Amino acid sequence: MGVVKIKKDFHEARWCEPIIYEMSTPGQRGILVPMPDDEVKEAAGDVLSAIPANLRRKELNLPEMDQKHVLQHYIRLTQETLGANLTNDISEGTCTMKYNPRVNEDLAANPNFAEVHPLQDEETVQGILEIHYKFEQIIKEISGLDRVTFQPGGGNHAVYTAASVVRAYWESKGELDKRDEVITTIFSHPCDAATPATAGFKIITLYPDKDGFPDIEALKAAVSERTAAIFMTNPEDIGLYNPRVDEFVKIVHSVGGLCFYDQANANAFLGVARAKEAGFDMCHFNVHKTFGTPHGSSGPANGAFCCKEEFAKFLPVPTVGFDGKKYFLDFNHPESFGKVRDFWGTAGVILRAYAWTMMLGAEGLRECADISVINNNYFEKKLLTIPGLSECFAGNGHRRQEQVRYSWEKLKEDTGVGTVEVANRAVDYGIPHYWFSHHPWEIPEPMTLEPCETYSKDDLDEYYEVLKQVSKEAYETPEIVINAPHKAAAHKRNDEAALDDPEKWATTWKAYVRKHGNK
Amino acid sequence: MKKKLGLIVNPVAGMGGRVGLKGSDGEEIQRKARELGAKPESPQRAVDALERLVVSKDEIEIITYPGDMGETEARQCGFEPIVIGSAEPGRTTARDTINAAREMAEQKVDLILFAGGDGTARNLYDALGNSEIPVIGIPAGVKIHSAVYATNSRNAGEVALMFLQGKIKRVQDSEVMDIDEDAFREGRVTARLYGYLKVPHEQRLVQNLKSGRTEGEEAALNSIADEVIESMEDDVIYVIGPGTTTRAVMNKLGLENTLLGVDVILNKKVIASDVTESQLLDLIKGKKAKIVVTIIGGQGYIFGRGNQQISPRVLREVGKENIIVIAPQNKLTALGQNPLLIDTGDYEVNGMISGYYRVVTGYQKTVMRKAE
Known part of the structure; x- marks a missing residue:
């Protein structure tokens, strides 16, 4: 890229697209479906009778449009977004907007893969089952744990799977009524509180100590014979790695509780540290955050849930097994809590992740972590020279890992321009609206940025120049920032x-x- | 139509602080403060707040009192205020604040922006009582225990602007508290909870605005009440402290409640209302009792401010393990890294009940917070 220039003349497309329902013209059709021939009708019989009466619709409230205008509508909508494929998406801290290699898209689109169906006989889908099995072996090595399920449809879903396993475990011991508390931390991902709550547990949240780490004294005061488990993220959402994580595990184990490690984003420690050595019983990965696959918003995504052997009997069914000759679907989990979704995992994501991991190899995975942390530390030092910007728990003597939670509190005090306005203004330079913080906003005027291994030095420098420019504008012409965005x-x-x-x-x-x- | 903003500056608020007088209530103290070289703090703070409103100058009509009670500050920022009432220049009193607030209420202002301290907030409460007129305070006094203040002058201006522009629509009851200044000067703190004023409710008022996805105040209080009620045990006395959070528990139980005082319930029925310390001691003697309290005011006190009836003797009797602290998440967020505070007046009891609490923030939700 050479000399870094910010995109002063950027302007996003603005189509002012209506909602598709508002574009409906009665009678218009995209496809005219021919009526079935008599022969087909006869062979198929009364197909509607198979559908329960309350699911049948006499009228469908769907937009009526021709094909061209549907295509046009959605292409326009894509032009009204900024994302990782289009621009500099360091913005989405905690989400890890990695590059998704195009070659893996080719693999996933290959008809030999794309046209298989999970209801096919397993003899006929040995290929994808093999990939599934082999990727499980890789994840086992990365986590150090013994068994994996890919059934969850995303990261939160994998954490919910953990909560379900914890529940099944205490139920099997007949102690569920006594073990009803799950401990988490305020800077863990919110699903670490939300999903155990959904599974029926009471939630106790720990606040940070003065250095920003979860308060270990508070943990000691919180654990008891009622503790079912701890669900914790590390490094936490603010980018600090808790150096006493193993002590946390010991404290919870000492009262009989289980330990779940939220590794949604493993970019700080891939190939460096493992859940097993820290003593955890369970962990998970958001496959898209760490293994280079597209984000899927808890639907077409994938969460890899890992556990020690003693918890394997509770896993959702089926998992994929190998008997030395062929791969098979393993329903033999006698105390399985059931399913978290249909089938056995989003195959297209597992295929891409397997390809991504095999391309990098073990050394390459470690290098990803190294580059992520180096990128972030370079970026952090540079950003902290911007007037009005600081980081949370500054000066605690601990290096930031893969991301940082910054604060525009000073800028706000000095100029009235807060983080919301800065984010809006950055969009005017072609930077996606950045992530503030999970709720509640414990850090005032927050901004969370994450430059993973994808981004080049020029990308980091461009981002820095944009924020520096917005800060300058806030001090000189705050109304420009307050009224932004102007070009979105x-x-x-x-x-x-x-x-x-x-x-x-x-x-x-x-x-x-x-x-x-x-x- | 222009929005009407009432502006009241207590020009002597904060004067006592810099010269170590612990407050500025009363003419004698104000005279002393001047002698010691104190300068008024609040006019400049009011100007800082008003500067935030300048962008909407044409949409806002300021109604204020003459001279340094608001007129001067408004004009300094380029407003042309409607000046009502009269006050003696350089010698304004609490009575002037009360009169100003009353007259503004009669004029049906949309909001009163005022600069002062706890004494000023009390004057506003005296004038407005339970009226629906919302207020927002610019913190300028020595004592700021009341929760009706923004975190600083500019935020006060910004909250006022957002409220007048309709960007903040909700108001919430916030505590008006004050301590007895004479006692305070002698080293004793006895804060009273005087009542509640309506304050525009936004997260960033306390810390960050526009973090628009936190649960609403009402939902939070409702779920805290559910949790407290579900865990209530039969034949145990529950001492319910003052405040709107504890009121939610009483409301949910369908019980009469003393907002500013302490009520006692047993088996979900009120057995005593607005009790004194000695009544409390009689009621709990030899029985199992629990205390339900919330954070009172803006600083994080759970004991010793506004709930002195729950005295060291009562706390000794009940014990730390039977204290239930409840608070909506946004109140805890507002405290930031600061601990919950205890100041019962008895160091031994302070020590006995300090340490970690599982603060109830919702149904089946608690957070660990330390109290000191």
């Missing part, structure tokens, strides 16, 4: 309260029409 497809929310108000927000067209009328 979308501007600000009209109604700040709308996200909070159940009478206003709508996640479906039906709900939108009910709450706001059909305009």
Whole structure:
């Protein structure tokens, strides 16, 4: 790239696209489906009778459009987003926006793979089962634990699987009524509190000590014979690696509790540290955050849940086994808690992750971690020279790992421009709206950035130049920042309260029409 | 239509602080402060806050009192305020603050922005009582125990602006507290909870605005009440401290509640209302009792501010293990890294009940926080 220049003349496409329902023209069709021939009708019989009456619809409220306008609509929407494939996405701290190699997309699109179906006889899908099995061996090595399931459809889902295993474990011992508390930390991922709560546990949250690490004295005060487990992230969301993680595990084990390690994002320690050596019973990986696959938003993604052998009997079924000759679906988990979703994992993601891992090899994985941490430390030193910016728990003498939670508190005090405005203004330079923090915002005016191994020095420098520019504007012409974005497809929310108000927000067209009328 | 903003500056607020007088209530102290070289703090802070409102100057009509009670500050920022009432220049008193707030309420202002300390907040409470007029305080006094203040002058201005622009719509009851200054000067702290004023509710008022995805105040209180009630044991006396968080528990049980005082319940029925220390001691004597308290005011006190009825003797009787601390998450977030505070007036009891608490923040949700 040579000399780093920020994109002062950037402008995002702005199509002002309506919602697709608003584009509907009665009678228009994308495809005219021919009526079946009599012969087909006769052979198929009354197919509708197989569908339960309450699932049948007389009217379908779907937009009526021709193909060209559907294509046009969605291409326009893609032009109104900024993302990792388009721009400098260091923005999404904690999400790890890695490059997804195109060659792996080719593999996943190969018809030999794309056209297999999970309901096929296992004899006919030996290839994908082999990949599944071999990727499990790799994950076992990376975590040090004994068994893996890829059934969860994403990271949170894998943590929910952990909560379900913890529940099944205490149920099997007949102690579920007594072991009803799960401990987590405020800077762990929120699913470490939310999913055990969904599984019926009471949640106790630890706050940090003065250095930003979970308060070990608070842990000692929290554990008891009621402790079912601890669910903890490390490095935590603020980018600090808890050097006493093994002591945390010992304290929880000393009262009989189980230990789950949230490794959603393993970029700081891939090939460096393992869940096993820290003493954990279970862990998980968000396959997309660490193993170079696309993000899938808890649907077409994958969460790898790992455990020690003694917990394997509780795993969801099936897992994939190998008898020395052929691969098979293993339903032999006698105390399985059931399923967390259908089939045995998002095959396209496992294929891509396997390819990514094999291309890098063991040394390459370690190098990813090294580059992630080096990138982040270079970036951190440079960013902290920007007026108005600081980092949380500054000066505690501990190196940041793969990400940093910064704070624009000083900028806010000096200029009235806070983190929300800075993020909006960065968009004007072609930088995706950055991630602030999980809730609650314990760190004021937060910003969380993560330059993983994907980003070059020029990328880091560009990002720095943009933030420096926005800080300068905040001090000199704050109104420009406060009124940003000026060059983005979308501007600000009209109604700040709308996200909070159940009478206003709508996640479906039906709900939108009910709450706001059909305009 | 222009929004009406009432502006009250207590020009003597904060004067006592710099010269070590622990407060500025009363003419005698104010005179002493001046003699010691104290300069008014609040006019400049009011200007800092008003500067935030300048961007919407044409949409805001300021109604204020003459001279340094608001007029001067408003004009300094380029506003042309409507000046009401009268006050003697350089010699304003608490009475002027009360009159100003009353007159502004009569004029149906949309919000009162005021600069002062706990004494000023009390004056506003005296004038407004339980009226619906919302207020937001610019912290300028020596004592800031009340929760009606923004974290600093600029944030006060910003909250006022966002409220007037309709970006903040909710208001919440916030504590008006004050300590007895004479006792304070003698080294004793006795804070009272005087009442509640309506304050625009936004996360960033206390720390960060627009973190728009935290649960609403009402939902938080509701789920805290569920947790407390579900864990209640039969035949155990529950001492319910003052505050809106504890009120939610009483409301959920359908019980009458003393917002500013201590009530006692047994088997989900009130057995005594607004009790004194000695009544409490009689009630709990030889019985198993638990205490339910919340953080009172903006500084994190769980004992010793606004709930002195729950005295060292009562706390000795009940014991730390029977203290239940409840607080919505946003109150804890507002404390940042600071601990919960205990100041019962008895060091031994302070030590006995300090340490970690599982603070109830919602249904089946607690956080570990240290109290000192």
